Amino acid sequence: MNQILIIEDEVSIAELEKDYLELSGFAVEIETDGAKGLDKALSGAYCLIILDIMLPGADGFEICKRVRQEKDIPVIMVSAKKEDIDKIRGLGLGADDYITKPFSPSEMVARVKAHLGRYERLLQSGVVANEVIEIRGLKIDKTARRIWVNGEERSFTTKEFDLLTFLAQNPNHVYTKEELFTNIWDMESIGDIATVTVHIKKIREKIEFNTAKPQYIETIWGVGYRFKM
Ligand code: CA
Numbered sequence: 001m002n003q004i005l006i007i008e009d010e011v012s013i014a015e016l017e018k019d020y021l022e023l024s025g026f027a028v029e030i031e032t033d034g035a036k037g038l039d040k041a042l043s044g045a046y047c048l049i050i051l052d053i054m055l056p057g058a059d060g061f062e063i064c065k066r067v068r069q070e071k072d073i074p075v076i077m078v079s080a081k082k083e084d085i086d087k088i089r090g091l092g093l094g095a096d097d098y099i100t101k102p103f104s105p106s107e108m109v110a111r112v113k114a115h116l117g118r119y120e121r122l123l124q125s126g127v128v129a130n131e132v133i134e135i136r137g138l139k140i141d142k143t144a145r146r147i148w149v150n151g152e153e154r155s156f157t158t159k160e161f162d163l164l165t166f167l168a169q170n171p172n173h174v175y176t177k178e179e180l181f182t183n184i185w186d187m188e189s190i191g192d193i194a195t196v197t198v199h200i201k202k203i204r205e206k207i208e209f210n211t212a213k214p215q216y217i218e219t220i221w222g223v224g225y226r227f228k229m
Helices: 011-023 034-043 060-070 082-091 105-126 158-168 177-185 194-207
Strands: 003-007 027-031 048-052 075-079 097-100 132-135 138-141 146-149 152-154 174-176 217-220 224-227
Touching (some): 003 011, 003 034, 034 060, 048 060, 048 105, 060 075, 060 082, 075 082, 075 105, 082 097, 132 158, 146 194, 158 194, 174 177, 177 224, 194 217
Parallel strands (some): 048 075
Antiparallel strands (some): 138 146
């Protein structure tokens, strides 16, 4: 997503901004009508918006307010009047920056790059996808530590969750009870491996349709357990 939307009715200014941004490697789209610009801003996949204030159709104040309600991409407002900047501040529209006309195009490009850099860092720090394992009807969200069976959430104890997750992320691998005990209970397996059997039984009651014919965790007689892929 590398496209910038310029909403500006003065074509010479819009073209100047476009030229400089394209020289810096951005893709740029110009919209001269405020109402159409608002539609594009809300429906398109832009990384940043450069927004004039006095526009036909809808003014920059209204556009900024509406965009902010739905998107968190940077918005840089451009105005010919110093008073407008006080108004932008006073209205709390959520614009990220403002530039007064006439402006130096290279300064505008520098500000665009600064805001995009900040926005990308924000995205990387704030929005991290959860780690999810999905096998047939079983969904394990490792990050949120939640489990769903055919879309229905089930509750698991810490050790049940750890044991099922360990098996599910190592499918088709046969583990002995000793290995599972060492891995999940995080200590030397000194005897009570029966606890593994007890936990497998409880997990099966929560995830299997028929515990006598398990479709997820198979018992490998005389050896241990295996998660069927
Ligand atoms: Ca204008």
